Amino acid sequence: MKVLPEKTVERLSKYRRTLSLELEKDEKYIFSHELANLLHLTPVQVRRDLMLIEYSGSHKRGYEIHNLIDHINTIIDPKGLVPVVIIGMGNFGKAVAHYFIERSRGFKIVGSFDRKTSHCTEGFPGLPCLPMDDLESFIKEHKVKMGVITVPPNQAVAIYNRLIEAGIKGVLNYTPKPLTPVDGVFLEEYDMITSFEKVNYFIG
Amino acid sequence: MKVLPEKTVERLSKYRRTLSLELEKDEKYIFSHELANLLHLTPVQVRRDLMLIEYSGSHKRGYEIHNLIDHINTIIDPKGLVPVVIIGMGNFGKAVAHYFIERSRGFKIVGSFDRKTSHCTEGFPGLPCLPMDDLESFIKEHKVKMGVITVPPNQAVAIYNRLIEAGIKGVLNYTPKPLTPVDGVFLEEYDMITSFEKVNYFIG
């Protein structure tokens, strides 16, 4: 299958979670307009996304929820459990860890790093907390594919370079420091300051 | 001036911060290609954005940094200090508070709320920590314009409705629970799970 548009992948992630909630309510089938309503999208957009992943429903009953979830799984988690590390265990890093411990599907947080290991030793049983020096060796040993950068902004570039050097495949940058895209490494950035200033502007 | 595209507003936020850093390095002028390189954009995009805010540079020296920052200020912070509240002082809420205490330009965190006020009493001197019950009265009394939702997902909808009811103008939703857009209230959502799953997909 051709590589999917970023926006479609984002929506598939949301479809899957919404569908799982419906399944828990013992729903078996869902129409495109129902799924669309739950996510404030249009039914056409839902159907087009499903078309792109070559999934078909029935005219009478819509889409079979359990089956569709399985299909989305094969599309967006084709690789089993991808190992992830978090670098920087301040409040933000802790929030990320807290979010994904036990709750992830296609990936698993396998390690956390901080300049002061005292920042991460407590609170996350089963999640190793390591000094920065061990970053490269840990990544190589555990075949870590994805790194989450939650260090202070002035350390972001150095950490990023070390991740690249160690052979990481994807980076999530939560610092406001813009990083330089590198071939073969998927880079996703979220800048909280920008979001705040955007809301501030559109409050009008 | 016509309302700016969302993407342009986002970049203006980044231009401003990058320009401030250049100013600190005693740079006085900057060319569009220099600013573009710092943010991994194209020079045309920079110039087009500046065209949209009706700012002109010189052919010889590019843009006068200090002056451009001031101009961006008038565009994206035309309202003085906008009061903001954070609802939910777990790790994520703390990260947000930590980020913006003393560091914000167009807005100010004036209050934080949690079911357990013990979550927020320590750590942020000068930031009031209040029980949920006081939410509406605080918003009205302090003319709060913007609310940041960092509660657990199952409380998000209830808090959102209370914010709307209390007359909030902008909402930043950091829970994975999608909220329903309401006329006259700007809603910005960031879903961390989606970002993770997206990176996971594009690692390929």
Added chain:
DNA sequence: TAGATTGTTAATCGATTAACAATC
């Protein structure tokens, strides 16, 4: 059948980029 829905192409919309005149 009539009505509701899916699946898909074509049109539209919005954002980015190419092209280039004007200027210093």
Added chain:
DNA sequence: TAGATTGTTAATCGATTAACAATC
């Protein structure tokens, strides 16, 4: 002047939505 840059229109690209045939 020649070269570099800005400012702006037109073209392109990508994503969304409208339209509608096919199906149950």
